[in-house]
Amino acid sequence: MPWRSANDIEMYSRAYKWIVSTPPILWVGIFLLLPYALMFAHSFWLVRDGTIVHEWNLENYAKLFQNPVYLEVLFRTMRMAAGVTLLSLLLGYPLAYYMSFHTGHSKDLLYQLVIVPLWVSYLVRGYAWKTILGSEGILNGFLEYLHVTSAPVSFFLYSPFAVVLMLTHIYTPFVFLPLYASLEHIPRNLVEASHDLGAGSRATFLRVILPLSLPGLLAGATFAFVLTLGDFLAPLLVGGPSSIMIANIVQSLFGTAYDWPLGAAISVCILLLTISLLVLTERLENRWSFR
Amino acid sequence: MTLPGSSQPQAAPIAGSGDVLLEVRNLAKNFAAREVLRHISLEIASGEFLTLLGESGSGKTTLLRLIAGFEQPSSGEIWMSGERLDTLPPYKRRVNTVFQSYALFPHLTVEENVGYGLQVSGAAKPEIPGRVTEALQMVKMQEFATSRPAKLSGGQQQRVALARALVNRPKLLLLDEPLSALDANLRKQMQGELKSLQRELRITFLFVTHDQDEAMALSDRIALLKDGGLEQVASPREIYARPATSYTARFIGQTNLLRAEIVDGVARCGSLCWNATPSNGAALFSLRPESIHLSPDGAVPAGAVRFRAVVRQQIFSGSSEHLELDLSGQSLRVRIPARGPLSGEQEFWFSPADAVAVRK
Numbered sequence: 304m305p306w307r308s309a310n311d312i313e314m315y316s317r318a319y320k321w322i323v324s325t326p327p328i329l330w331v332g333i334f335l336l337l338p339y340a341l342m343f344a345h346s347f348w349l350v351r352d353g354t355i356v357h358e359w360n361l362e363n364y365a366k367l368f369q370n371p372v373y374l375e376v377l378f379r380t381m382r383m384a385a386g387v388t389l390l391s392l393l394l395g396y397p398l399a400y401y402m403s404f405h406t407g408h409s410k411d412l413l414y415q416l417v418i419v420p421l422w423v424s425y426l427v428r429g430y431a432w433k434t435i436l437g438s439e440g441i442l443n444g445f446l447e448y449l450h451v452t453s454a455p456v457s458f459f460l461y462s463p464f465a466v467v468l469m470l471t472h473i474y475t476p477f478v479f480l481p482l483y484a485s486l487e488h489i490p491r492n493l494v495e496a497s498h499d500l501g502a503g504s505r506a507t508f509l510r511v512i513l514p515l516s517l518p519g520l521l522a523g524a525t526f527a528f529v530l531t532l533g534d535f536l537a538p539l540l541v542g543g544p545s546s547i548m549i550a551n552i553v554q555s556l557f558g559t560a561y562d563w564p565l566g567a568a569i570s571v572c573i574l575l576l577t578i579s580l581l582v583l584t585e586r587l588e589n590r591w592s593f594r
Numbered sequence: 595m596t597l598p599g600s601s602q603p604q605a606a607p608i609a610g611s612g613d614v615l616l617e618v619r620n621l622a623k624n625f626a627a628r629e630v631l632r633h634i635s636l637e638i639a640s641g642e643f644l645t646l647l648g649e650s651g652s653g654k655t656t657l658l659r660l661i662a663g664f665e666q667p668s669s670g671e672i673w674m675s676g677e678r679l680d681t682l683p684p685y686k687r688r689v690n691t692v693f694q695s696y697a698l699f700p701h702l703t704v705e706e707n708v709g710y711g712l713q714v715s716g717a718a719k720p721e722i723p724g725r726v727t728e729a730l731q732m733v734k735m736q737e738f739a740t741s742r743p744a745k746l747s748g749g750q751q752q753r754v755a756l757a758r759a760l761v762n763r764p765k766l767l768l769l770d771e772p773l774s775a776l777d778a779n780l781r782k783q784m785q786g787e788l789k790s791l792q793r794e795l796r797i798t799f800l801f802v803t804h805d806q807d808e809a810m811a812l813s814d815r816i817a818l819l820k821d822g823g824l825e826q827v828a829s830p831r832e833i834y835a836r837p838a839t840s841y842t843a844r845f846i847g848q849t850n851l852l853r854a855e856i857v858d859g860v861a862r863c864g865s866l867c868w869n870a871t872p873s874n875g876a877a878l879f880s881l882r883p884e885s886i887h888l889s890p891d892g893a894v895p896a897g898a899v900r901f902r903a904v905v906r907q908q909i910f911s912g913s914s915e916h917l918e919l920d921l922s923g924q925s926l927r928v929r930i931p932a933r934g935p936l937s938g939e940q941e942f943w944f945s946p947a948d949a950v951a952v953r954k
Contacts, residue, residue, distance in 0.1 A: 497699075
């Protein structure tokens, strides 16, 4: 179609922009911003005689900080998240380092082996840990066979230990991936230059490789921490009463307890925590990337 | 000194200032089934500027990396000042490298980059800042001490890389095509600075390049590599005037290769003939374009080889004229001082001493 005037082009491009940008805006609005707004509003309402009353107040937040249970669970969740993060880094970093620097042709195969567990259902992996850790489980059977223990050890399953173990297993690939990517991006001649200037393997790792992999390390740690913070299935599957996490409380408040306003208030707190964490890591990542 | 197992007949005398600093003995390197270096033997004198010249794939960078310690030789040895070098890890060799892409640490400032070698090798702490400043002054980069490499231009990064390699006071500096990423003007300038720096510091330079002009301008000696073997090792003047092989003659400068038949001390190539030393049989001679002279008045020196040829093409380039001659089917390149246009058949001559017998 021939263009008749500049005005037509402008009309067209405006219509085009509108058509292209509407779906994502609608999507974000309806499925993200609106739910957040509703959650935010709910956190300032309250429940009276089993119904939600739209009366603006700060009682939910007051309850949160007065009742020690909530803060205790929140701190426990953060401790467990920190544990998962640390363990995933301890497992993921050496693996990523080894694969990036010391494997030749087997690199791709190993990479696939690390990735494959991501395709296995979360629930399946949870139940797998149940059969491993339970009193009739593989681990206890093995220990008894070796005469290390005489009776089943009960704290393997239904304990914070089990939750941290299972989540570490699940989130290690999430930590591995950004770490591996950042290690792969380190130009190998920097390693050669470091050796050339008199640095041995240890000094080269500490002074060149580690600092340059910090952005990936940070991204991986953020994944593990934030995902653990919001997890509620692992405590249900392999955790006991002592390993209730903050998301379990939210779940029960929205479910059986039917106290949506309090649940929303906790969710807002978790959300703020997560956002401030992401902002912080983003800042650090920007400072530590040099390209 | 004789080299055990040396397969290089043209082991050239050492130029530099005396003692042998580095000795490469019968060094070979294979990558899988591919032979990248074929039993090379080479000596580098202390204080010398030696250039490894060759096309890409000739093995020059591999030789450099073997000396730096980034690769392990398949066979052969490297010695430096009476010490076996090839069995040491790179961080224990008193050798430093200027990398082709500079390889500056992006997370460190310029001064931290330069100080890196001193820090990791345990130099006395109070000594470090002074030596870093000194090295930066040497390459005129002290005002950028606190910048990060990403903020610097290619030429500036090059200088920092040089300072970083020199601060450790290596016995031998390896330079892997350090100027190839710079534009032509900057490259000329850096060539001059490199040369004067090397003279000043009296550090031995082993320089890798594929640019023959650069090699000629900088080197005390040139080692020309071809397909992983040493073609010739000689000073720029000698390698130009006395190329050992036809490859050398063509790679360094321009030349005419004359295929001649020698009978009883007389070489004959088409209508040309001159006295030559090689024994009877087929021989190849290199004759530089500037060794062929025009004789406008027909007068030639005694003993010269004279011939008439048709000027097929003439290209004027300021101070000189490039001619292409047709000598009964054979084409000859000639360079003469600038003079007016030429046409038709002209009289030329060359001295038999300038026709250099070369191996194939």
